[in-house]
Amino acid sequence: MGVRASQHTADELPSRAHFGHSAADYAVRLGEVAGARSVLLFHHDPTRTDDEVDAMVAGFAEAAVQVTGACEGETIAL
Numbered sequence: 001m002g003v004r005a006s007q008h009t010a011d012e013l014p015s016r017a018h019f020g021h022s023a024a025d026y027a028v029r030l031g032e033v034a035g036a037r038s039v040l041l042f043h044h045d046p047t048r049t050d051d052e053v054d055a056m057v058a059g060f061a062e063a064a065v066q067v068t069g070a071c072e073g074e075t076i077a078l
Contacts, residue, residue: 038066
């Protein structure tokens with residue numbers, strides 16, 4: 001599993017790049033190139049709602065890797 005912080009969308013990144021976080025698109029593409037089976041998006045923008053995170057994840061339905069969004073308090077065994 002590839003794990004990558006992905007606080008922003010690609011459209012948001014130019015105005016928020018100074019925060020030092022990557023865009024979800026970058027994380028997913030990196031997972032694809034690395035040959036990962038799945039990518040877990042975490043460290044979401046604190047103002048983003050659960051529905052918005054779900055929509056972000058749904059936008060990667062055609063990705064070559066399985067994409068899921070982490071939830072606060074979730075424990076993941078690697």
